[in-house]
Amino acid sequence: MKSLWLDRESPFTSDEIPDEKHFDTIVVGAGLTGMVTALLLSRSGQRVMVFEARTLGAVTTGNTTGKLSLLQGGVLSALRSQYSLKVVRAYVEANKSGQAWLTQYMEQQGVPFQRRTAVTFATTDDGGQRLRKEAAVSRDAGLDVHFSRDAGLPFPVVEALELEGQAQIHPMDVLATLAKDIRAHGGLIVEGVQVQDVGSGLPLDVTTRKGSFSADTVVLATGTPILDRGLYFAKLEPHRSYAAALRVPGDIPQSMYLSIDAPTRSQRTQPTADGELLLVGGYGHPGGRAASPQSHLDELLGWANKHYPGAEVTHTWSAQDYQATNLVPFFGKLPRGHGRIFFGTGFNKWGMSNGVAAALSITSDILGGQSDWATVIHHRVTSPKGAAEAIRHNADIARRMIEDRASARKNPEITDETRPPEGTGVVGLYNGEPAAVSTVEGKVCLVSASCAHLGGLLSWNDAEKSWDCPLHGSRFTPEGKYLEGPATHHLQTSVGKNSDGRKKD
Known part of the structure; x- marks a missing residue:
């Protein structure tokens, strides 16, 4: 699987790891949030280094649908069910700021994008009721939304809510331009370097797989x-x-377009040299918890072919997003970091605007300033409903860990002769320890089935041929190499062996 955005020869070439060891700021992650932060700090005169574990845009930014919209399905009414209108308005202002900065930047740099009307549609009566709630909250928050019964879709809808003047972008065009701009202001961008830890002293020690560095400030945009x-x-x-x-x-x-009914169905267009393409998305699930991720993709393609007969698939891809249990994105200072470690997360599939807003706020914090909307978001109080959701979520994770460990012991034993069918992976016990073995393109790989983060039992992703953690979303290649998530190490490959390499008795 490779996204439309990543399926091209990249104009970007990584910088070499420098001899220089100290920087004003080290940014971890070369997605949209990290790259905007790096540019803003470089423009201010800072010496900035960006470390990316994989390649530019390889994770969420390069696998988004590229919608830059303030109309976000049922997000605002969900927020209003837990927070005051003041907090909802602050969220909208944050997204307005992110959207305005990015569209202005693209216009200044000559990066092509398209202005479009955003439409959230309902196909059921229940969805129609939710849409009306979203419309009321959107208007209270200052958005000029209006209803339309003719959404222009090839299937009937109960109701549709519209907001004009939104945008759709090519995310890799944006990242390539940001990279060039960062370098023009003296910044460095190094791919293939995974940051594993940041110390607690000052300056901050940054440990990577390819050496140690230090910085006055670190930004985690991962x-x-x-x-x-x-x-x-x-x-x-x-x-x-x-x-x-x-x-x-x-x-x-x-x-x-975006449906308010489940399963989520999204669509937009994208101009290419060979004509306009239709982009569809949705049919998601909690990370690592689908029996067959491929079946979700198949359902999406089935829906698209039903309504667009004769459509030819050119690309398929997937992305992972993180939703805060209390629904509001987190950004700002990380605890126990002397006020010098910053982060942004929980953008809940709206990272094109939320991610840039987080970058603006983080940069303001570092350089000495802050916006009114950021102050409101920072000082919000989690509602009882949000606190209960966090408790439920973590109780579910604890239950999952116990059940998964028990189920691993019921699976067939894994031996050196285990050969799963092509494109599949199985979990079981190898010399008494949880192990995962897969076959991809004829290569059989045996790795630990315990996630390198907190030991969650991994599950096989049959769509992307990866090992995914159902607890916190870390993902690994069949060979056990880190792909994304909170883990900072690869999977163990010496499963069931002593430190000298011999099998355990």
Whole structure:
């Protein structure tokens, strides 16, 4: 699986690891949040280094659907059910700021994007009621939304809510431009360097797989924080969703669409040199908890083909987003970091605006300032409903850990002769320890089935051929190499062996 955005020859080439060891700020993660933060700090005169464990945009930003919208399904009414209107308005202002900064930047830099009407639609009466609640809260929060019964879709809808003047972008065009701009202001961007820890002293020691560095400030822009300080992994729920690009005969509706009913169904267009494509997305599930992720993708493609007969699939991909249990994104200072470690997370599938807003707020904090909307969000009080959701979420995780460990012992024993069918993986016991073995492109790999974060029992992702953790969303290749999530190490490969390499008795 490779996204439409990542399926091209990248104009970006990584910098070499420098001899220089100290920087004003080290940014961890080269997605949209990290790159905007790096640019703003570089422009201020700071010496900035960006470390990316994989490649530019390889994780969420390069696998988004690229919608830059203030109309976000049922987000605002969900927020209003837990918070005052003041907090909801602050959330909207944050997203307005993120959207305004990014569209202005693209216009200044000549990065192409398209202005579109955003449409949230309902296909059931229950969805229609939820849509009316969303409309009322949106208006109270200052958005000029209006209803339309003709959404222009090839299937009937009960009701549709519209907001004009939103945008759709090519995220990798944006990242490539940001990278060039960062370098023009003296910043460095190094791919293939995974940060594993940040010390607690000053200056901050930054430990990577390829050496140690130090910085006055560190910004974690890694989707979910890679440091467990503050226990944010316990305040976030990972959600995996799917997307596809299709070549469709005939005309394609030109708005950006999102269903308020489950399963989520999203669509937009994307101009290419070979004509316009239809992009569809949705059909998500909690990360690592689907019996067959491939079936979710198949359902998405089935829905698209039903309503766009003759569509030809050109790309399929998937992305992981994190939702805060109390619904509001987290950004700012990480606990136990002397006020010098910053982070942003919990963008809940709206990272194009929330991610930039987080970057603006983090940069203001570092340079000495802050916006009114950030102050309101920082000082919000989690509602009883939000606190109860956090308790439920973590109780569910604890139950899952117990049940998974028990189930592993009931699975068939894994031996050196275990060979799963092509494209599959199985979990069981190898010399008494949880192990995971898979076969991908004829290669059989045996790794520990315990997540390198907190030991959750991994599950096989048959869509992306990866090992995914159902607890906090860490993901690994069949060979056990880290892909994303709060883990900072690869999976163990010496399963069931003593330190000298011999099998355990």
